[in-house]
Amino acid sequence: xxxxxxxxxxxxxxxxxxxxxxxxxxxxxxxxxxxxxxxxxxxxxxxxxxxxxxxxxxxxxxxxxxxxxxxxxxxxxxxxxxxxxxxxxxxxxxxxxxxxxxxxxxxxxxxxxxxxxxxxxxxxxxxxxxxxxxxxxxxxxxxxxxxxxxxxxxxxxxxxxxxxxxxxxxxxxxxxxxxxxxxxxxxxxxxxxxxxxxxxxxxxxxxxxxxxxxxxxxxxxxxxxxxxxxxxxxxxxxxxxxxxxxxxxxxxxxxxxxxxxxxxxxxxxxxxxxxxxxxxxxxxxxxxxxxxxxxxxxxxxxxxxxxxxxxxxxxxxxxxxxxxxxxxxxxxxxxxxxxxxxxxxxxxxxxxxxxxxxxxx
Amino acid sequence: xxxxxxxxxxxxxxxxxxxxxxxxxxxxxxxxxxxxxxxxxxxxxxxxxxxxxxxxxxxxxxxxxxxxxxxxxxxxxxxxxxxxxxxxxxxxxxxxxxxxxxxxxxxxxxxxxxxxxxxxxxxxxxxxxxxxxxxxxxxxxxxxxxxxxxxxxxxxxxxxxxxxxxxxxxxxxxxxxxxxxxxxxxxxxxxxxxxxxxxxxxxxxxxxxxxxxxxxxxxxxxxxxxxxxxxxxxxxxxxxxxxxxxxxxxxxxxxxxxxxxxxxxxxxxxxxxxxxxxxxxxxxxxxxxxxxxxxxxxxxxxxxxxxxxxxxxxxxxxxxxxxxxxxxxxxxxxxxxxxxxxxxxxxxxxxxxxxxxxxxx
Numbered sequence: 001x002x003x004x005x006x007x008x009x010x011x012x013x014x015x016x017x018x019x020x021x022x023x024x025x026x027x028x029x030x031x032x033x034x035x036x037x038x039x040x041x042x043x044x045x046x047x048x049x050x051x052x053x054x055x056x057x058x059x060x061x062x063x064x065x066x067x068x069x070x071x072x073x074x075x076x077x078x079x080x081x082x083x084x085x086x087x088x089x090x091x092x093x094x095x096x097x098x099x100x101x102x103x104x105x106x107x108x109x110x111x112x113x114x115x116x117x118x119x120x121x122x123x124x125x126x127x128x129x130x131x132x133x134x135x136x137x138x139x140x141x142x143x144x145x146x147x148x149x150x151x152x153x154x155x156x157x158x159x160x161x162x163x164x165x166x167x168x169x170x171x172x173x174x175x176x177x178x179x180x181x182x183x184x185x186x187x188x189x190x191x192x193x194x195x196x197x198x199x200x201x202x203x204x205x206x207x208x209x210x211x212x213x214x215x216x217x218x219x220x221x222x223x224x225x226x227x228x229x230x231x232x233x234x235x236x237x238x239x240x241x242x243x244x245x246x247x248x249x250x251x252x253x254x255x256x257x258x259x260x261x262x263x264x265x266x267x268x269x270x271x272x273x274x275x276x277x278x279x280x281x282x283x284x285x286x287x288x289x290x291x292x293x294x295x296x297x298x299x300x301x302x303x304x305x306x307x308x309x310x311x312x313x314x315x316x317x318x319x320x321x322x323x324x325x326x327x328x329x330x331x332x333x334x335x336x337x338x339x340x341x342x343x344x345x346x347x348x349x350x351x352x353x354x355x356x357x358x359x360x361x
Numbered sequence: 362x363x364x365x366x367x368x369x370x371x372x373x374x375x376x377x378x379x380x381x382x383x384x385x386x387x388x389x390x391x392x393x394x395x396x397x398x399x400x401x402x403x404x405x406x407x408x409x410x411x412x413x414x415x416x417x418x419x420x421x422x423x424x425x426x427x428x429x430x431x432x433x434x435x436x437x438x439x440x441x442x443x444x445x446x447x448x449x450x451x452x453x454x455x456x457x458x459x460x461x462x463x464x465x466x467x468x469x470x471x472x473x474x475x476x477x478x479x480x481x482x483x484x485x486x487x488x489x490x491x492x493x494x495x496x497x498x499x500x501x502x503x504x505x506x507x508x509x510x511x512x513x514x515x516x517x518x519x520x521x522x523x524x525x526x527x528x529x530x531x532x533x534x535x536x537x538x539x540x541x542x543x544x545x546x547x548x549x550x551x552x553x554x555x556x557x558x559x560x561x562x563x564x565x566x567x568x569x570x571x572x573x574x575x576x577x578x579x580x581x582x583x584x585x586x587x588x589x590x591x592x593x594x595x596x597x598x599x600x601x602x603x604x605x606x607x608x609x610x611x612x613x614x615x616x617x618x619x620x621x622x623x624x625x626x627x628x629x630x631x632x633x634x635x636x637x638x639x640x641x642x643x644x645x646x647x648x649x650x651x652x653x654x655x656x657x658x659x660x661x662x663x664x665x666x667x668x669x670x671x672x673x674x675x676x677x678x679x680x681x682x683x684x685x686x687x688x689x690x691x692x693x694x695x696x697x698x699x700x701x702x703x704x705x706x707x708x709x710x711x712x713x714x715x716x717x718x719x720x721x722x
Contacts, residue, residue: 083440090510096683118479120683121505121516122596144482149451155482156517235483322457322481 002216004223006139008234011159015139015223017216021166022052022128025101026060029126032162037124038097039064041089043112047072048104048130052169056103056128066092070108074260077111077146079154085115099124099161102138105131106264110152113143117158127163132170132181133265135219136188138163140230140240150320151251157235167215176263178207179300183246183265185218186296187272188225191242194338196221207299242340245332246271249354252317256309269301270357278345278353279333287337304359311354315347363577365584367500369595372520376500376584378577382527383413383489386462387421390487393523398485399458400425402450404473408433409465409491413530417464417489427453431469435621438472438507440515446476460485460522463499466492467625471513474504478519488524493531493542494626496580497549499524501591501601511681512612518596528576537624539568540661544607544626546579547657548633549586552603555699557582568660603701606693607632610715613678617670630662635718639706640694642714648698665720672715676708 002017016028030036040063044053049069057065068088070076089100102112102125109127116125127138144155170178182204189197199221203214210218226243233240250271253262262270273293279285293303305314318329328344335341363378377389391397401424405414410430418426429449431437450461463473463486470488477486488499505516531539543565550558560582564575571579587604594601611632614623623631634654640646654664666675679690689705696702 079440079444086508086515087510090508090514090681118515118517120514121503121518142482147447147451149448153451153481154447154479156479157482320451 002220004220004227006159006163006227007231008141008159010141010157010234011161013160013162015163015165015227017165017167017219017223019166019168019212021164022103022169023055023059025056025126025128025164026063028164029060029099029101029162033099033124035097037063037099038095039066039093040099040101041066041068041092041094042101042103043068043070043085043108043115044103045070045072045076045105045108048108051172052103052130056101064093066094070111072104072107074107074146077107077144079145082111082114082145085111086119089115089119094119094123096120096123099126101126101128102160103128103130105129105134106137109134109138110142110144110155113141113158113160114145114155117143117156122158124161125158127160129163129165130169131173132178133184133263135165135181135223136184136226138165139223139226141234150322151255153322165219167212167219170215175207175300176266178210180263180265182207182299183268183272183301185222187243187245187268188222190272190334190337191245191332191340192225192228192338193221196225197337201295205298241342242332245334245340246275248318248321248329248331249274249314251321252314253305253309255317256313257306266301269296270303270305272296273303274305274353274357275331275333277357278331278349279335281353282343282345282349283333283335283341285334285336287334302359303357305354305357307359309358311351311358314354315350318350319347363581365581365588367520367524367588368592369502369520371502371518371595372522374521374523376524376526376588378526378528378580378584380527380529380573382525383530384416384420386417386487386489386525387424389525390421390460390462390523394460394485396458398424398460399456400427400454401460401462402427402429402453402455403462403464404429404431404446404469404476405464406431406433406437406466406469409469412533413464413491417462425454427455431472433465433468435468435507438468438505440506443472443475443506446472447480450476450480455480455484457481457484460487462487462489463521464489464491466490466495467498470495470499471503471505471516474502474519474521475506475516478504478517483519485522486519488521490524490526491530492534493539494545494624496526496542496584497545497587499526500584500587502595511683512616514683526580528573528580531576536568536661537627539571541624541626543568543660544629544633544662546583548604548606548629549583551633551695551698552606552693552701553586553589553699554582557586558698562656566659602703603693606695606701607636609679609682609690609692610635610675612682613675614666614670616678617674618667627662630657631664631666631718633657634664635666635714636692636694638714638718639692639710640696643704643706643710644694644696644702646695646697648695663720664718666715666718668720670719672712672719675715676711679711680708
């Protein structure tokens with residue numbers, strides 16, 4: 001089994017990576033908890049629950065295990081579902097020694113984590129990610145729900161007790177879901193680890209069938225980058241912001257198109273290409289962005305901004321980003337491959353480049 | 362000006378106590394913030410806002426100051442108002458460098474603090490308590506909203522940057538409101554500081570007119586007890602639970618009677634008398650509880666449980682308390698005046714004593 005240690009000021013824990021781990025959550029949880037759980041609430045979604053909920057539930061013995069299944073999809077990260085899950089936790093009699101298990105992708109991890117962060121002022125939780133994308137979101141303690149006026153606007157930093165990553169379940173994902181998650185893998189190489197990025201470029205030419213040894217290595221390396229950054233800056237006062245490479249435009253694309261039209265990773269890759277081009281203009285990135293764009297395209301990503309979107313609308317949405325301060329747009333850029341920075345950029349500079357990246361009909 | 366330093370693992374800050382402080386919040390805030398605020402949202406309620414909101418607002422210069430006024434009363438600590446305040450914060454363009462000012466009693470402090478704890482995963486806030494009761498709730502970082510199934514069930518630990526306590530505003534409170542707050546003052550003496558309790562007993566024979574010098578001393582001493590306990594145990598893993606003396610029964614009384622029938626402090630005093638009698642039976646408290654009960658009565662408190670309440674219903678409600686674990690009732694008791702402990706108590710033991718404390722028609 002592979003392990004990556006996450007050390008933050010508020011908590012240290014491990015990410016366990018192994019095929020078949022979902023069938024051992026109960027026993028493994030006992031190993032990682034300093035104080036035993038009084039009861040468990042597994043939160044999952046309508047896509048994941050039919051596949052894996054019973055296996056995870058049956059891995060617990062001698063413990064009251066409750067379950068809650070939310071609708072799959074970003075729309076569930078709402079105030080309404082948040083309140084419903086808290087009601088479920090109270091009705092099930094959870095107490096301060098109970099543990100919440102988040103079984104699913106980023107949506108489940110984010111909302112279940114926020115329920116754990118706020119139920120009785122915070123109880124413990126375990127992440128059991130089931131998507132490639134969630135290898136990123138399940139690590140580092142960012143939990144949140146959405147507000148109609150913006151994604152992840154309401155949340156906390158609440159670290160899990162452990163992350164149990166069953167690589168077997170990734171093989172039931174669609175290629176689009178692989179693409180969505182792989183964007184964050186590439187991002188980790190781009191902002192911090194050029195050697196990892198080179199390894200990815202030489203090793204991964206298609207997302208259709210990544211061998212399990214390659215997958216394990218890729219996950220361990222990618223999570224290790226996240227671990228480094230989170231250890232340095234748990235609460236995003238500095239370097240953690242680099243993890244948002246591609247996300248300022250990415251989030252705006254998701255918002256303007258409606259969640260689900262582009263996957264998160266597909267939107268982020270368009271944002272990464274944009275940030276790299278802006279980096280060439282503003283902070284000396286000398287890498288050949290065209291080459292990267294071609295690699296992204298070979299992996300099946302669209303790298304152009306959909307033609308019907310207006311640059312002005314995108315900029316307006318980017319201005320509402322959490323990283324925005326005092327009406328400017330603060331972007332994550334690359335000084336070189338592996339070296340990120342943040343920079344305040346004028347909307348004129350952004351507009352000009354946005355227009356250049358728009359898809360030609 | 363009097364000051365009490367609060368030192369917790371997550372943050373150190375000060376409580377400032379001075380008459381007229383409300384007119385200086387803006388300037389004082391600048392003094393305590395390491396990084397300047399980008400904008401301010403003052404949250405107040407329908408009783409306090411007409412009296413003091415303008416004065417507080419006018420104390421800020423050169424800063425965008427937004428305001429939100431919620432209905433006075435416990436009913437405002439709801440999911441609905443929580444979401445409305447977050448919407449207000451987003452619409453006002455608050456960002457991660459903004460500061461929320463909670464101007465009001467415990468309800469305003471609790472919900473405004475929870476908004477600050479969760480807006481963009483946590484921004485800074487300032488407590489400006491306007492009631493005696495809030496001398497307790499505004500210190501120590503407990504913030505929350507209520508759930509229909511229980512009080513303060515959804516919340517966080519989020520410490521303020523400072524507490525600005527204007528003693529002048531307390532003199533506009535009704536005697537009932539003084540009583541509500543004074544219960545927590547006595548509680549601090551009971552659990553930690555016998556000399557302070559003796560001073561209170563010899564100095565305070567009526568809550569109708571406490572001289573300002575006495576009030577200042579009382580607040581400083583009472584907040585100092587809270588500061589000691591919070592420094593030892595920020596997140597209520599141990600000694601902080603002692604602050605709940607009288608609250609297990611107190612909360613149950615509030616819940617069963619409906620919030621507002623008894624003030625919080627009035628309910629807590631009934632709970633304190635109950636906990637003291639139980640302490641005599643279970644953990645050797647030798648103090649004469651009758652004498653304390655008579656002092657409480659001289660100060661205007663009812664110390665009996667309203668006759669129409671059923672012991673079984675109260676016990677059922679007490680079982681839903683946050684301190685409950687695995688279906689037992691965990692009570693804060695006194696081994697002696699100044700020395701608290703927690704103990705698991707059977708519902709039979711509780712029932713017998715509850716019946717004895719019921720008011721005789």
